Amino acid sequence: MSFKLTVLGTSSATPTLSRRPSAQALVFKNRTFLLDCGEGTQLQCLKYGVKMFKIERIFISHFHADHYLGLMGLLSTLALKGRTQEIYIYGPEGLQELIETQLRLSEAYLTYPIHFIILSMDGTHTIYEDKFLEIKSIPLAHRISCWGFLFKQRQPYRKIDKEALKHKNVPVAAFKALVYGRDYIDESGKVYSAKELTYGLPMKSYAYITDTLYMESVAQQLQGTDMIYHEATFLHELYENAIRNFHATALQAATFAQVAATKQLLIGHFSARYDDLQPLLDEARSVFPNTLLAEEGKSYET
């Protein structure tokens, strides 16, 4: 397990008695990332054991009310509780203005620095990377600028292939180079090939794709992603409605998963018109069997 996803909200535009607006907490190596922050997210964190203080980076897919309205409340609560650790917020232009306007009107201040990173609609970009993790923003097709996010595990080390090692007399000094994927050449000029003697570990990945029309190019780009969350606002019988509102259907989410050849599809962002979500799940599974409904409070691991 590399990524643990806790779903905090699965409703589209308006909340219902059983579904809150979009938000997800993604935990990776004890670091927490928040994906969207609909109204009430701070309370959902409290309810489902997501430690708000651990949130390191927040990603806002777009500037629609059901995706960002909880941001100010969450930031305020962190300040009231005395957070000092900086926080990074990725999203559309204007988030900084929104927060600063509210702080000015409230005559309030935050106890920690925020770094705002404005996303670009001009292609996919790596917006964060370190030795263990890479995060990309992927432009989607919604009424306003909107991005999906791809989280990819990185592993700076390779595993020594004990089988390949058996009949080779590899000097101890070679291992440090080999695990980093570099060949080692001893004093006599003999080459120990990292490619032959080591193998890479499987790297986990998770993609968050909402709100958007069906985009085959994005699905292709996400080839082999372990788990994908894709919006499924409507049943396909409301395809016209989906198009008009720049949303996708359950069938399209499943087709997306199929094209991306993901292992696991989660669907969410359900229209408030659906009390019973089973038909959406059935529809998606007819195309992509390994589909699950994103359920609030539930965690999914990959």
Added chain:
Amino acid sequence: MSFKLTVLGTSSATPTLSRRPSAQALVFKNRTFLLDCGEGTQLQCLKYGVKMFKIERIFISHFHADHYLGLMGLLSTLALKGRTQEIYIYGPEGLQELIETQLRLSEAYLTYPIHFIILSMDGTHTIYEDKFLEIKSIPLAHRISCWGFLFKQRQPYRKIDKEALKHKNVPVAAFKALVYGRDYIDESGKVYSAKELTYGLPMKSYAYITDTLYMESVAQQLQGTDMIYHEATFLHELYENAIRNFHATALQAATFAQVAATKQLLIGHFSARYDDLQPLLDEARSVFPNTLLAEEGKSYET
């Protein structure tokens, strides 16, 4: 019964698992008024049967996050559901900027007009009146500009005093004048006194007082108000804390009720530190026995 109050939120600064931030719905003659609009108010309305479409006027006590953060979500949802009826919002300067900034950043629009009424910290003002109702804003003492609200029923008609009528031969034509409180003079010059022949009905009233230091002058001004909601953020043992944060204690809320000689005190806006609210209730009742805890989802009538 003239006013029916439904409490939607009773927490102070940060929400807890059992308490949401400030919001109340006050229903008067099938008209709904919203007092404060903390994060998640739209969902609380849904949960507790407050019809959002019926909200005619919204009153924001001040610009702290726990009192206004739900406003944009509620207004967005009303627009998504196609409201066309205008809405009036009373509060501090900047509410219009806040809403307009968010609409601009979201590239969204509302389907109905909003009238913003900026309140004045310079004394008590009648901010709304019609034949049946008068609403006043009352400056409070908080860290930033903050107002309480007084709702007073008006009754344009007086009741005919059947006892007083018994031995007087009042002409039918007189009644219309009398019920409006005007004397009637018949053709012979005989005077029928409205004061003698009619009586006024008891007029109900409700005051919403949060967030504030204890203000005796306001209590005096609210003399005889039928029901008062007063914040009781802390137990009196945390009096210093209350003063420092411009809040009141349960004891002070009760003293306020006593000075105002109200019939019913509701306390709320409880600090997140209190899981058990009984000590706050006990403390208030030691001074003012007719105190109730404001409980989310519960309705109170006067």
